[in-house]
Amino acid sequence: MASQSAWTTVPHDPPPRGGWASRPRYAPSDFVTLLWRERWLMLIVFLVIALAGAGFAFTMKKAYPAQASLLIQLGQEYVYEPRAGDAARGAVPDTSSLVQSEVEILQSAQLRERVIRKIGLAAIYPDLAKDYAPATPAEKALIMAKGVESMGKKLEVGSAPDNPVVRVGFEHDDPAMAAKVVNTLVEEYLIYRRNVLIQPGSMAMERQRVLFEDQLQQADAAYQTFLTTNDIGDFNAQKASLTQLIGQIEAQRSAAEVSLQDRQARLATLDAQLRQIAPEIGLYRDIDPAAATRLAALRLQREEMLSRYRPDSQPVRDVEAQLRQLEGAVGSGRTQTDGARRLGVNPVHQTLQTDRIQTAAEVAALQQSLATYGRQAAAATQQLQRLASIEPEFQALSMDRDVLQSSVRDFTVKERQDQAARQIAAETNDNIRIVDRAVPSTKGKSLRKPVLALALLMGLFSALCAGLIRMFLRPGLPTPASAARTLDLPVLGAARLKAA
Template sequence: MATPGAWTQRPHDPAPHSGDWAARPRYAPSDFVTLLWRERFLMLAVFLVLFVLGAAAAFSLKTSYPAQSSILVRLGQEYVYEPRAGDAGRGAVPDSDQVIQAETEILGSAELKQRVIDRLGLTRIYPKLAKKYVVADAAEKRVILSQAIRAMEAGLKIGTAPDTPIVRLSFEHEDPQTAALVLNTLLEEYLVFRRNVLVGSTTPALEEQREAFETRLAQADQAYEDFLTSNRIGDFVAEKAALAQLQAQIEQQKYQTEAQLQDRIGRLTVLENQMGQVSQEVGLYRDVNNAANDKLMQLKLQREDLLSRYRSDAQPVRELDNQIARLEQGIAEGRAAGDGAKRIGINPVWQTLQTEKIQLQAEVAALRQSQEALADQLRQLLDRRLRLAELEPRFQALSLDRDVLQANVRDFAVKEEQNRAAREIAAASNDNIRIVQRAVPPTKGKSLKKPVFVLAFLFAGFTALCAGLLRMFLRPGLPTPQSASRTLDLPVLGSARLKAA
């Protein structure tokens, strides 16, 4: 016997299982319109509730006025690296992006915002927080100030672009005048605050270090003076140089003295040999005997006298002529000549040689004494130089300490003055930071009412649609004849409306 409904089954269709058609009804796109229309009241209620709430939230939002400003940032002296000690890395500078990043961090710092609040007052910027601040205790005041700083951080926008030295700032506030005032005050405080951050006050540290080096330098000077005094040294370097120069001079004099001594000894030897060959006495003069000539003259005079009385052939005249002839012959033959008186004295040549010998002996003795004196002086100089050479390591150590400490004191004094000058210059100007545009009160506000209103409408509509679909899918049974026909794969011959209870 055939079961009911068997005549409607196709041979290839699987047998229906109990409960499958109720759990998984099949829908067509046309069914959704009909089914959602049935849930129109639920969807409308959900939409109205959510839209009203969203609209209320949108209309509760306040209009904010963004004030705009911009600054030009360039590389300044404060970014040039100056080492505190030594010269390693001197003159190193960061790139432009790092400079912009540093300035941006300074602009966004909480301390800078605290400065702005302290300068303008909490009442001028956030009146509601100011009212709470008046009646709050110390702990609550700190919390309120933190809230004000966070509110400023939320309202402040800092924008940069790669490879661009411009930093753009924007601050939003309910009051356009306050927005411009806060942003301009922020820029003014930023120009002051960045000096303290970048330049920094290192003068006290430099001064303390310089004073420490001065104290050590005074101790080194005292040790240096004690060293010189204990060793009876006026100027170590000058004395060492003077001793070397004096030793060279004395050695030169010694060599000259030795050469002179050898010269004098040689001359003395030759002189002594010469004196042995020279007679000590020599005839000073000798008288000549002229008696024969006088006699001859006298005979000639007598002959002349006789000729005045006698003839030339007279006997007396002939006798005188014979005498004269014999005397002349004797004189001619030298028989009538004889030695006269002689005088003998000191030989002047021997005397000169003796005088020169005495002088040479005196010079030799003097040169020997000079040689001994110079040798003694050389020994003293050598001992002194050896003593200085022994003391030189200690002197060099003390001098090196003094030189290093003096250089450190000088360097730190220079750095102290440079740091002071840099701070004074930085306090007077900000050459690398230029305000391109100062903030002016904005005339056009900025509000999220319209976006929030549109989002509330869309959200309410979407939520109502989801509620309708959820209610549609959760309803039991087959909602429409078409859905029943597709789900049961049976033709629907008729349908009747559900009678109201």
């Protein structure tokens, strides 16, 4: 028979929840009491962590910051110069991209290594330098990498958006060393960025130029062979000369044809005139002066007779009668007779004959000129047709030659300009201005207070966690109130645990 419980079970009461093995139920007021019971454990945990954090905080050294400022401006090294053609020539990045590129160079590990090697690893990081001298080459590289990494942790490089000013900062235990590192970093940056942005001249451009020069020599040889084979000095000049010559010949032939027609018409006119004009004409004729002489003699005789005779004398009247008869005959022209006549060449006929001979000669000369012009025009036209037949080959050779000459010239100019730009950029850094150099700082920064505060907070938190864990891991019901809530029974009394 099963044993009966000491408690009376009421039908309407809820059944018990597992007795003493049930999970205790706590109220907020229980935590204060229970944590107070674990005060010594919590105090020990707090003191251990706080003292450890305080010891670590007081071992930390002060770090002295040094800062420098750089003004970044657009330089020739950022202007895009295409290797061939002019596409996008002169394109430049915006200010943000420009500054970000310079920031990346300032943050590069190679630049930090250059600074460490210039100043000396022992001066910046003495602890690392102790193991550097006896180390092997591989170990030295590892130690140097650690130094570069350590410098990267203390190095700060940054800029504001759309602001061309870049600030470089570094922290070190020695303020003078911090300033020296920053200034050395800036100086090495001005040198190192040239190696990054201005690479040595590429041999590809020179090789391409040499290739074009070889091809140009071959094209020149083919061009000269073509001219020599076809007996041509200057194709374009010879073609233009032939075209001009043909034009002149045609113009002269047209003028000769017009002149020939004019001379032929003149010759026909002269022939017609010559047929109408006698070749000979009378030059002069002699006149018989007998009647006039007789008339003068009769008059003289009358005067003589008047000196001897009376005017009405018979001899005088006879002479006067003869004189009147002779004067009447002379007046009527009965006494005129032709004398001797002389004939000669007609000068008009002679002039016309001379003009005809000259015109006939001109006609013959013009006919000969027309024949000559025809032969010259045919020869020039034939030669021009020959040039036209070989012109495609000449144009192809000329085009290849011109293109290669232009390519050689362009690549030579680009090579010279690129070389000049590299030399100028290698000697100057006009687009990078040092606004402010680093100086040793008089105020150091230390993490003692933050570390100490963090250690105290960690100690409090750890102590609280230890107290809570200890509280929850204790067996039994810690307080009467917790027992009443856990068992749903009233607690009538409490007794202290007796020592065994």
